[in-house]
Amino acid sequence: MNIDSGSMQAKIKNMIVEAICFCLILLFMYAATSKVLDLERFTVQIGQSRLLTEYSAILAWAVPLIEVAVSIMLAISRLRHVGLYASFTLMLLFTGYIALVLTSDGRIPCSCGGVIEMLDWKQHLVFNASFVVLSFVGIVLYSSAKYPQAIRDPA
Amino acid sequence: MKHKQTLSSAVACVVLSLLLLTVLYFSSGIHWEAAQPFTRTFRSIVELRKVYDIKYNSYYIAGVTQDSIYLGNLTAPLHAIGMDNESLDTQHIEIKVKNLPKLSLRSTRLSVRDRHFFISDGSNRTIITGHTGTWKMLNTYIVDEYFNDFEPIDSSFFAVRAYGTNRENILGTISARKDNIVQFSDHLLEKQIDGIFCTDGMLHYVPYFDNLVYVYYYRNEYIVFGKALNLVARSNTLDTISFAQIESHKLVSSNTYTMTRPPVLVNRNTCVWDRSLLINSPSLSKNENREAFRTSSVIDVYDLQTRTYSFSFRIADYNGQKLKSFTVSGNTLIALFDHYFIAYTITM
Numbered sequence: 001m002n003i004d005s006g007s008m009q010a011k012i013k014n015m016i017v018e019a020i021c022f023c024l025i026l027l028f029m030y031a032a033t034s035k036v037l038d039l040e041r042f043t044v045q046i047g048q049s050r051l052l053t054e055y056s057a058i059l060a061w062a063v064p065l066i067e068v069a070v071s072i073m074l075a076i077s078r079l080r081h082v083g084l085y086a087s088f089t090l091m092l093l094f095t096g097y098i099a100l101v102l103t104s105d106g107r108i109p110c111s112c113g114g115v116i117e118m119l120d121w122k123q124h125l126v127f128n129a130s131f132v133v134l135s136f137v138g139i140v141l142y143s144s145a146k147y148p149q150a151i152r153d154p155a
Numbered sequence: 156m157k158h159k160q161t162l163s164s165a166v167a168c169v170v171l172s173l174l175l176l177t178v179l180y181f182s183s184g185i186h187w188e189a190a191q192p193f194t195r196t197f198r199s200i201v202e203l204r205k206v207y208d209i210k211y212n213s214y215y216i217a218g219v220t221q222d223s224i225y226l227g228n229l230t231a232p233l234h235a236i237g238m239d240n241e242s243l244d245t246q247h248i249e250i251k252v253k254n255l256p257k258l259s260l261r262s263t264r265l266s267v268r269d270r271h272f273f274i275s276d277g278s279n280r281t282i283i284t285g286h287t288g289t290w291k292m293l294n295t296y297i298v299d300e301y302f303n304d305f306e307p308i309d310s311s312f313f314a315v316r317a318y319g320t321n322r323e324n325i326l327g328t329i330s331a332r333k334d335n336i337v338q339f340s341d342h343l344l345e346k347q348i349d350g351i352f353c354t355d356g357m358l359h360y361v362p363y364f365d366n367l368v369y370v371y372y373y374r375n376e377y378i379v380f381g382k383a384l385n386l387v388a389r390s391n392t393l394d395t396i397s398f399a400q401i402e403s404h405k406l407v408s409s410n411t412y413t414m415t416r417p418p419v420l421v422n423r424n425t426c427v428w429d430r431s432l433l434i435n436s437p438s439l440s441k442n443e444n445r446e447a448f449r450t451s452s453v454i455d456v457y458d459l460q461t462r463t464y465s466f467s468f469r470i471a472d473y474n475g476q477k478l479k480s481f482t483v484s485g486n487t488l489i490a491l492f493d494h495y496f497i498a499y500t501i502t503m
Contacts, residue, residue, distance in 0.1 A: 040407060050185050
């Protein structure tokens with residue numbers, strides 16, 4: 001393996017990472033916007049969840065704010081690394097929450113915002129899980145593209 | 156070395172989210188149902204007889220007669236299923252109508268009383284009646300008031316619930332005999348919080364006593380009243396929640412009222428059986444087996460003559476689903492579970 005093909009690989013990896021970041025930014029900004037546009041409804045919806053009702057007033061602001069913050073981190077190359085970890089954690093939390101709802105009380109309305117609400121719970125779980133995988137792939141590729149020597153075959 | 160670090164950071168993210176979710180789960184208290192300070196006496200009186208797969212979960216109980224039980228369908232208002240309570244034979248019914256008046260699917264319901272069927276739509280003030288022998292539309296009434304719940308008393312006299320002044324729930328009757336006379340009483344339902352959700356409940360006609368009963372969803376109370384809207388009694392159920400534990404809020408964007416936190420449901424489902432009121436309660440009593448409670452629905456039986464608690468029985472979950480609604484005709488109890496309905500024989 002020579003240096004040229006190594007940097008070529010890193011370039012492709014970088015492009016994939018950027019595509020993944022773009023998808024994540026699109027998702028988070030879309031979700032945050034549809035929540036903020038009808039913040040009152042979002043507050044009520046999370047209040048109806050037995051898991052979230054105690055924190056609905058804080059979460060109604062915190063969730064879209066975090067989504068925007070993570071999007072900004074993903075957009076700035078210096079913060080991209082942290083942003084990918086944050087997306088991974090955020091998507092894990094959303095997915096875990098859906099799994100909890102499915103096992104405990106299936107009748108809570110989804111409050112993710114916009115067209116995402118049209119998914120049923122099972123579809124939603126798959127949708128979220130695929131973004132968990134996507135952000136994980138992003139983390140792995142980002143690390144290997146940035147530190148190509150680490151993954152290069154020592155022989 | 157670097158991808159080892161990447162991996163451990165990713166694992167740290169997983170651990171962090173699991174930790175947060177665990178805290179959320181245990182702080183919400185949904186893992187542990189608190190026992191209420193009352194006791195139940197259990198008897199086993201139902202025996203499963205037959206399970207039907209009705210394919211759709213849009214069926215609801217439309218009514219019972221001496222010998223039959225009828226199911227209506229939310230998405231097909233002119234379709235019904237009838238079942239003989241002895242042979243358990245079922246038949247699909249198409250209701251024949253001519254010049255169907257305007258109906259809204261959301262608020263249209265089928266009801267059955269004795270030999271009559273009723274298609275009511277309170278949002279269009281429309282009541283269609285006919286005989287269950289032919290299932291042909293006979294009369295159409297456009298009444299003077301909108302209503303949001305409908306319970307037939309006989310072929311031309313109906314109990315209703317409507318929004319009164321201030322858009323609060325009130326109970327009333329409509330007589331189709333003489334120019335659709337509508338009567339309301341604003342002292343039967345007692346407002347505690349908003350007059351809408353706090354007074355929400357289930358309305359039943361009791362043929363045995365020829366009177367009516369209204370069971371609140373969110374408090375331990377039911378009201379027995381006469382056809383002239385005269386109060387007979389306010390009685391309490393076993394539960395200890397006498398004040399509705401709900402919070403509601405008016406949404407400015409859609410101009411509707413909505414609950415802002417999960418309500419504490421006291422009476423989930425009810426039906427009338429001869430002189431008894433049957434209530435499916437979601438509350439755990441202090442002398443109850445937790446495992447049995449988790450995998451079945453509890454029905455408390457109250458005597459409407461003495462207005463006292465008689466006993467309780469259980470209906471086991473089916474395919475992991477709790478019963479959605481139930482009713483009794485003769486000695487057959489039927490319960491709806493998602494897209495199944497199950498017939499039980501009552502032995503006592």
